Amino acid sequence: MTPATPSAHSSAERRVSARVGAISESATLAVDAKAKALKAAGRPVIGFGAGEPDFPTPSSIVEAAVTACSEPRFHRYTPAGGLPELKAAIVEKTRRDSGYEVDVSQVLVTNGGKQAIYEAFATLLDPGDEVIVPAPYWTTYPESIRLAGGVPVPVVADETTGYRVSVEQLEAARTERTKVLLFVSPSNPTGAVYPRAEVEAVGRWAAEHGLWVLTDEIYEHLVYGDAEFTSLPVVVPELRDRCVVVNGIAKTYAMTGWRVGWVLGPQDVVKAATNLQSHATSNVSNVAQAAALAAVSGGLAEAEAMRVAFDRRRQTIVRMLNEIEGVVCPEPEGAFYAYPSVKALLGKEIRGRRPGTSVELAELILEEAEVAVVPGEAFGTPGYLRLSYALGDEDLVEGVSRLQSLLGEARD
Structure with a gap:
């Protein structure tokens, strides 16, 4: 046969x-x-x-990386979750720039913002969990959600609203499978910035329904005119235990190729994401971390x-x-x-x-x-x-x- x-x-x-x-x-x-x-x-x-x-990239940051190349300790493995001095500097930078206060145990240093986003979703989502994704969205968000076993649920805004979604739209998209809201302001690709009152309304809606929020703050320093950046967990503090913040050095310091980002979140989530990273990549390049340390510790001129x-x-x-x-x-x-x-x-x-x-x-x-x-x-x-x-x-x-x-x- x-x-x-x-x-x-x-x-x-x-x-x-x-x-x-x-x-x-x-x-x-x-x-x-x-x-x-x-x-x-x-x-x-x-x-x-x-x-x-x-x-x-500013020359002072490049010089810090050059110096780091000659330091023997950076020729070896370092903690998977990030250099302790960089994590401490990120804590201070976050307090300075957005008013959000976290502990070093709530920081994970990643290989750029993309790894931060993927690891956050991988840590939060089980197969079939839904994530509400305001659209237009950055191309990587839905792919990271799917890789983590989640289901992206787009909520579309257009030019008539300045590409900002409303609480009513979010509520219409919520189901019993909804676990996470993705919130991005300022936005890629639209440049939309949510006013403080709208950030607060969205955050209180998420808190009311027991949702997690992943908020990407990578463009925090690039706002124009009368617009102001508002950090969601700052204006809605009751969300702190269900909020993950993603950020990095790429846009603010012209360091897209250096590949350093970070996750801020509840200790248990950050610890789990750190465990994941310990097997996926181990520590971020020590030289890049030294450059990031110089960046976030310096001024914003x-x-x-x-x-x-x-x-x-x-x-x-x-x-x-x-x-x-x-x-x-x-x-x-x-x-x-x-x-x-x-x-x-x-x-x-x-x-x-x-x-x-x-x-x-x-x-x-x-x-x-x-x-x-x-x-x-x-x-x-x-x-x-x-x-x-x-x-x-x-x-x-x-x-x-x-x-x-x-x-x-x-x-x-």
Whole structure:
């Protein structure tokens, strides 16, 4: 008898696990990589894709890392949860910047904000637990939730509300399986900043229903105009025992490549996440931790200089985008992204093509204008584009001028 042939979908033939195979590539990194590849091939591509400051890491921080390379103690393993002196500095930095007071036992130093987010969800979620995710969302959030066995439940806000969700929307999405609310302000990709009263209302709703909250504060120092950053566990202290805060050095100190982030939370959660990290990666690079120590222990003068530059670019990009017929761009109040609606352009003829989705429009823009943008599908909301204004003023103006020229050709 001939043995049965395994089906094409059987586990015997599956080369990659279903869990990992379901993960999509980071759209923002993919766009940035494509733009860089085209530039390397000689194309004059201007990239609005990458979410990283275009400034160098401050020299004092780099010097601290150079010094650390020569210290023998940093040539060895250090505690998986982070250098004790860095954890202590993070405690002080958090108190200084947001007014949130934690103990060193509530700090876990991670390999960047992404590991912090994944480990937090992995620690909090059991299979089938639901996480309410306001959309537009950063691409990594739902993937981290799924990897941890959870179920992301998007709640969509649009330009009419400044991309901020309401308590009523959150309540409509809550079920008996809801365990965590993800709360991000300032937001990537929209730049939305929730006023203090709205932060408090959201926090009290979560507390009332016994939910956990994971709040990402990575853009805390990048706010503009009258907007103010508000830390949720500070204004809703009754949530402290059910709140996990994620942060890092990447955006404030222009240190995206150094890969240092952290988790702040209840001691039992942080201890469990530390145990996970002890097996996943062990300690973060000691040299990077020494650089992070210099960053969080120092002042914010260079961060403020970056913020001023971003503010100038923010005003320029919003003005220029809104000059394009069919484009609606609310003014972002934080981070360094513009998130214009391009729904009115879809289906219109541009250079002999009729893009029906923002993915197709982004492809056309890259091919015809040599400008790289990220389509809204990557952030859970088709019909939009994300443009990072963390690039030089001249490139920003040139890039948006190309968009004005190309999209200005749109016809019914």
